Amino acid sequence: xxxxxxxxxxxxxxxxxxxxxxxxxxxxxxxxxxxxxxxxxxxxxxxxxxxxxxxxxxxxxxxxxxxxxxxxxxxxxxxxxxxxxxxxxxxxxxxxxxxxxxxxxxxxxxxxxxxxxxxxxxxxxxxxxxxxxxxxxxxxxxxxxxxxxxxxxxxxxxxxxxxxxxxxxxxxxxxxxxxxxxxxxxxxxxxxxxxxxxxxxxxxxxxxxxxxxxxxxxxxxxxxxxxxxxxxxxxxxxxxxxxxxxxxxxxxxxxxxxxxxxxxxxxxxxxxxxxxxxxxxxxxxxxxxxxxxxxxxxxxxxxxxxxxxxxxxxxxxxxxxxxxxxxxxxxxxxxxxxxxxxxxxxxxxxxxxxxxxxxxxxxxxxxxxxxxxxxxxxxxxxxxxxxxxxxxxxxxxxxxxxxxxxxxxxxxxxxxxxxxxxxxxxxxxxxxxxxxxxxxxxxxxxxxxxxxxxxxxxxxxxxxxxxxxxxxxxxxxxxxxxxxxxxxxxxxxxxxxxxxxxxxx
Amino acid sequence: xxxxxxxxxxxxxxxxxxxxxxxxxxxxxxxxxxxxxxxxxxxxxxxxxxxxxxxxxxxxxxxxxxxxxxxxxxxxxxxxxxxxxxxxxxxxxxxxxxxxxxxxxxxxxxxxxxxxxxxxxxxxxxxxxxxxxxxxxxxxxxxxxxxxxxxxxxxxxxxxxxxxxxxxxxxxxxxxxxxxxxxxxxxxxxxxxxxxxxxxxxxxxxxxxxxxxxxxxxxxxxxxxxxxxxxxxxxxxxxxxxxxxxxxxxxxxxxxxxxxxxxxxxxxxxxxxxxxxxxxxxxxxxxxxxxxxxxxxxxxxxxxxxxxxxxxxx
Numbered sequence: 114x115x116x117x118x119x120x121x122x123x124x125x126x127x128x129x130x131x132x133x134x135x136x137x138x139x140x141x142x143x144x145x146x147x148x149x150x151x152x153x154x155x156x157x158x159x160x161x162x163x164x165x166x167x168x169x170x171x172x173x174x175x176x177x178x179x180x181x182x183x184x185x186x187x188x189x190x191x192x193x194x195x196x197x198x199x200x201x202x203x204x205x206x207x208x209x210x211x212x213x214x215x216x217x218x219x220x221x222x223x224x225x226x227x228x229x230x231x232x233x234x235x236x237x238x239x240x241x242x243x244x245x246x247x248x249x250x251x252x253x254x255x256x257x258x259x260x261x262x263x264x265x266x267x268x269x270x271x272x273x274x275x276x277x278x279x280x281x282x283x284x285x286x287x288x289x290x291x292x293x294x295x296x297x298x299x300x301x302x303x304x305x306x307x308x309x310x311x312x313x314x315x316x317x318x319x320x321x322x323x324x325x326x327x328x329x330x331x332x333x334x335x336x337x338x339x340x341x342x343x344x345x346x347x348x349x350x351x352x353x354x355x356x357x358x359x360x361x362x363x364x365x366x367x368x369x370x371x372x373x374x375x376x377x378x379x380x381x382x383x384x385x386x387x388x389x390x391x392x393x394x395x396x397x398x399x400x401x402x403x404x405x406x407x408x409x410x411x412x413x414x415x416x417x418x419x420x421x422x423x424x425x426x427x428x429x430x431x432x433x434x435x436x437x438x439x440x441x442x443x444x445x446x447x448x449x450x451x452x453x454x455x456x457x458x459x460x461x462x463x464x465x466x467x468x469x470x471x472x473x474x475x476x477x478x479x480x481x482x483x484x485x486x487x488x489x490x491x492x493x494x495x496x497x498x499x500x501x502x503x504x505x506x507x508x509x510x511x512x513x514x515x516x517x518x519x520x521x522x523x524x525x526x527x528x529x530x531x532x533x534x535x536x537x538x539x540x541x542x543x544x545x546x547x548x549x550x551x552x553x554x555x556x557x558x559x560x561x562x563x564x565x566x567x568x569x570x571x572x573x574x575x576x577x578x579x580x581x582x583x584x585x586x587x588x589x590x591x592x593x594x595x596x597x598x599x600x601x602x603x604x605x606x607x608x609x610x611x612x613x614x615x616x617x618x
Numbered sequence: 619x620x621x622x623x624x625x626x627x628x629x630x631x632x633x634x635x636x637x638x639x640x641x642x643x644x645x646x647x648x649x650x651x652x653x654x655x656x657x658x659x660x661x662x663x664x665x666x667x668x669x670x671x672x673x674x675x676x677x678x679x680x681x682x683x684x685x686x687x688x689x690x691x692x693x694x695x696x697x698x699x700x701x702x703x704x705x706x707x708x709x710x711x712x713x714x715x716x717x718x719x720x721x722x723x724x725x726x727x728x729x730x731x732x733x734x735x736x737x738x739x740x741x742x743x744x745x746x747x748x749x750x751x752x753x754x755x756x757x758x759x760x761x762x763x764x765x766x767x768x769x770x771x772x773x774x775x776x777x778x779x780x781x782x783x784x785x786x787x788x789x790x791x792x793x794x795x796x797x798x799x800x801x802x803x804x805x806x807x808x809x810x811x812x813x814x815x816x817x818x819x820x821x822x823x824x825x826x827x828x829x830x831x832x833x834x835x836x837x838x839x840x841x842x843x844x845x846x847x848x849x850x851x852x853x854x855x856x857x858x859x860x861x862x863x864x865x866x867x868x869x870x871x872x873x874x875x876x877x878x879x880x881x882x883x884x885x886x887x888x889x890x891x892x893x894x895x896x897x898x899x900x901x902x903x904x905x906x907x908x909x910x911x912x913x914x915x916x917x918x919x920x921x922x923x924x925x926x927x928x929x930x931x932x
Contacts, residue, residue, distance in 0.1 A: 152700075152701075152890060153701075162657070235668065238660070238662065240664070288702070306698070306701055306703060306708060306882070307712075307890050308784075308880070309882075332880065333880075334880045335877070338767060339770070339782075339783065339877070339879075339880060342767065342771060342774065342775055343783050343880070346774035346775045346778065346782035348784070500649055502648075502655045502895075503651075509651075509654065509661070539662070540661065
């Protein structure tokens with residue numbers, strides 16, 4: 114009992130005499146603390162698969178190219194690039210002043226070794242991104258030549274991300290993920306799984322003067338409320354993926370600022386038109402029924418009800434503002450009368466169809482709103498909420514009629530459309546097939562001139578908007594929240610955090 | 619004593635085996651195809667096939683289980699599929715974090731629960747007794763998660779007294795460690811304090827009614843001595859049992875508390891592993907937790923004997 118008494122007394126005393134804490138332990142001014150939604154997976158750009166991993170790589174690893182918020186390609190390690198007239202050779206000029214964190218110089222040999230590792234390593238997840246590359250050559254230290262199997266308009270955009278990241282050649286044979294050695298503006302210090310990743314400024318980086326912080330700490334805080342609370346308490350300087358439901362309260366906090374931009378992807382309903390028996394019902398067989406469904410949904414109201422109006426309605430696979438959007442297809446207004454007429458014309462005034470939704474509160478709500486809207490037009494949507502892994506499996510096996518699913522988006526338009534609607538496409542779970550769409554989209558990915566490419570996408574969209582294998586609904590806006598004193602953040606639709614220019618005022 | 623310990627260890631072996639088997643089977647029974655998710659958004663068939671190979675998914679389930687068991691017996695818990703780190707290393711890295719939290723929470727629980735329990739027993743039927751019950755009831759009914767977020771908002775966001783999250787080892791930086799421990803230990807300890815308080819109260823009441831306490835009072839001892847020196851020692855026997863059992867509650871509570879306060883401990887490790895379908899990590903963590911439970915029960919048995927010498931003969 115004496116022990117207890119002294120314990121209580123001691124803790125009371127400790128509490129009373131404790132100095133005012135956060136001030137006492139405030140971070141040094143040159144550490145930037147970033148809150149991530151998940152803990153990244155392997156820190157090896159060739160093996161990594163998570164989005165948050167890409168955020169960390171932005172500080173750690175330099176890439177051959179980069180993109181601007183307008184999706185324009187800009188030089189990084191490659192200073193210039195051009196395709197040969199037959200489109201089968203890509204020649205890149207490389208920087209001569211870039212170095213790896215271990216002191217090795219960056220040159221064409223190093224780039225060749227990296228690209229070859231990405232293409233051949235058994236565990237590489239970059240193989241499909243570089244599938245058009247036949248061989249890589251390094252005729253001199255400043256020249257990198259990629260020989261292609263076929264013209265590939267998507268290749269440059271791949272080189273802006275993990276496929277174009279460069280690891281120190283000497284580190285390639287070791288355990289890269291344990292201690293990645295890249296050539297980015299920050300070098301790896303430590304990682305505590307499920308907690309934090311710490312980077313430190315690489316003073317010999319060719320652009321070191323543009324990076325204002327000495328250290329970067331990425332902290333994984335999955336719960337959105339907790340992540341925001343940490344930002345408000347000053348434990349973080351910025352966070353990615355602020356939840357739409359928290360936007361209002363974050364904006365109301367005078368110590369914070371909120372930045373947002375449309376992301377690269379889309380959210381929609383994938384319809385099984387051709388995959389097994391589940392496709393053999395009016396929703397799968399008759400495009401007029403799908404058109405009726407699309408017309409029955411008020412995309413604006415859907416966004417207002419579920420996402421406080423913060424997500425932009427869309428009806429094409431490309432994000433709002435994208436160059437490849439077709440002006441022929443503005444987001445349609447809801448038209449229940451027309452939807453009913455279409456159903457009548459199809460001889461199906463009452464249609465029943467099952468919609469898979471992921472079993473979380475937000476997705477279930479999206480499903481319920483769609484259900485209520487479709488009901489008014491005469492489409493009885495039956496919701497089936499399952500865990501994401503089950504939804505994916507059933508979808509891939511064709512055991513679905515409709516599935517509420519989206520895509521995080523790619524820089525190149527091809528990534529948002531080709532795998533989903535071409536015959537045999539890796540993501541074409543409804544097995545939609547139209548030879549003309551195949552031809553147009555296959556052609557589009559081999560054309561380097563954007564204007565020429567756009568013509569193909571516009572033509573393909575004309576068919577797709579009529580047949581609707583995917584009903585696009587809305588774009589997921591990316592929200593970042595930052596402390597007011599953090600300046601220079603350039604928000605990009607890819608949702609990544611580029612550290613150049615960031616500073617504390 | 620030695621035979622007691624030996625017998626308990628022998629009994630533990632089949633228990634651990636069954637726990638491992640159960641968790642293994644449960645993980646395999648989870649719906650859906652985790653490899654589709656693990657392979658990333660592109661769902662490259664080649665990647666999926668390779669992942670299945672790594673997990674020996676093409677073998678029958680019992681072959682998978684015994685292959686895993688064989689490795690564990692040799693001290694190899696495998697690697698985390700998500701980050702490639704060895705599972706044993708992860709466990710050893712996270713265990714001290716949660717132990718620190720658990721010990722701090724237990725201290726909080728004891729510091730609140732036992733004194734209030736004694737007070738309630740001594741003042742049975744008074745306002746003090748009823749207020750103690752009210753405190754206990756609220757401690758039991760307030761969810762950890764909610765209380766944690768409220769505390770963060772109040773103490774960290776508004777008052778700016780304590781950091782909102784994170785972890786520091788008490789041996790590395792005691793001040794930073796205690797700052798980061800106060801809120802989570804209070805959240806976790808508060809619920810346990812309610813348990814302890816109620817049990818202390820009833821155990822105390824029982825003992826205070828017994829003959830020897832009456833004798834002690836009759837000898838003219840003052841009430842403090844009667845309660846603290848004579849009654850408490852006997853009342854503590856069931857409380858110690860309870861504390862060791864509550865240690866399990868602590869680990870379970872740590873799962874939520876660590877999420878709220880972003881403490882990179884055992885609870886967070888297992889939740890993240892389950893969500894990421896990191897089979898090897900889940901399996902290893904569960905096995906270690908089971909071993910921990912068994913050790914705590916053993917400790918309880920030993921402590922009985924220490925506290926109550928009459929049990930030594932048994």
